[in-house]
Amino acid sequence: MIVGSRRSRQLTDVLTYAVVAFFLIFAIGPLVWLLLTSVKLESDIVTSEGVRYWPSAITFEHYRAIWAQTDFPTLFKNSAVTSSVTIVLCMVSGTFAAYAFSRERFQGRHTLLLGLLVVRMFPAVMMIIPLFIIMRSLGLLDSSAGLAIAYTSFLLPIFIWLLKGFFDNLPDDLEDAARIDGCTRLGALGRIVLPLVRNGLLATTVFVAINAWNEFLFALMLTTSAGSRTWPVGLQLMIGEFQLPWGMLSAGGILSIIPVVILFAIVQRSMVHGLTAGAVKG
Template sequence: MITKDAGTIAPAAPAPAAEEPRPTLQKTRRAWDEVPRWQIYLPLSVYLLFTLVPFYWILLFALRPAGSTSLVPWPMTFDHFDKVWTERSFGTYFQNSVLIALATLVLTTVVALAGGYALARFDFRIKRGFMLALLCSQFVPGALLLVPLFQIFAKLQMINSLGSVIIAETVFQLPLSMILISGFIRNVPYSLEEAAWVDGCDRFKAFRIVVLPLLRPGLIAVGSFAFVHAWNHFLFALMFLSDQGKQTIPVGLNTLMSSDSVDLGALAAGGIIAAVPVVIVFAFIQKWLITGFSAGAVKG
């Protein structure tokens, strides 16, 4: 049977060399056989059920008429979306959230790229101390700094302006982003840059032409991290933006949840609105995420 397989898969192999490939073929066959299909599909299906039922549940509540107990969203209605978008001002929240998330994405990526490049390519006196500070800042809980941060933003007269939240989100996103990006840059051989200098590029141009394109998966991972975080985060917006017209989607969701009689349909529709952008981002970046991280993120 083995000989037959070897024969069909590699018919062109000359007879004397056939002894070599045979064991490898046998091994790949064994490795393939070793995990029976049901051992993959059974646990995966169970886990998928756990993942998808909650998603289905929120869709169901968002799409079926109020008061219905049907398990299929039929007759379908978009009343809840209308209501939440206009009456509950999710339209405004959506705009604010998009602004905050995009600004955080850009700011984090640019600042972390500059810092990450310095950490990857230079030796300078405070480098070790700076790296240590980056690592230590991972232990600093943003939630516990709410009060001093509030005081700072009050002094800067930034309470009730989206800028406060953008800065706060960026600051707490920076350390990890910088560590990750410096890891990605270290994976790009320095000699490539040096070659570009020899060809007459200055450092910035060499970086832009040679290094930046190679950083794409990593930057997509880091940028989308920043976006999703800023989109999702709740406490800073809750604390720093008291003006209703300045609030964000998570704060709006919390308001819906904490009212005395929760309007479940509106809550579900609001949830869908909150989920759509991140789900789209996620679907787009998913494959970059794995490559981005395996490109030496953990090695750092």
């Protein structure tokens, strides 16, 4: 997009790399600092004379401490269960809905799609309060299943929109070809369409999983005991109540973002593609 003489082109190249370098430091710098803090000795973190940048020795003591001395393993397990149930709920109902919105032309299609967008406008508190009251009367309060159901209320619409974009990318005559070969519509969906859209389905699922894993506000309100509390709530409560030392806090932070970073690294290409599909057509 930059047009001009060779000299000005070289100049813009240098400028581009300078801007990118700034953003790399801005985006990743804090994470590097978190990682450094998590492997520093306590005496390197809390010093008498200013900030010590490079650790004098590397220790994994903070990781051992947060894993063995707190209920971090339980918090992790609870988060994993909640995220898994959310994924299952979204996949089982959302896959068919996304397919219908993408491939079928029925009355009310636009209204319903718009409705899914409007759900995003609802303040979290507006959903949390009634869900709290309803779940308390159903005995779902403070359970992983209840929390997963609450997550589904805002993640299912996103799941459907994202996955619909991936279905939209498939050629129109795919099902027709399958049906000429004797498949039912269900057969065409199961044998032809779903296998073709599996990367998109994976990226969409990972996006929902990351959001469920990270969620804080609903979990804070809807869980009250260690039995179902997720790690963001648990970590925040430890910081507030027990004045968690910075080293342990950093170790906990690094541990909890490892699954996110790995999942994002695996599916980033299709995920970026899916998230921007609407923008390109826009």
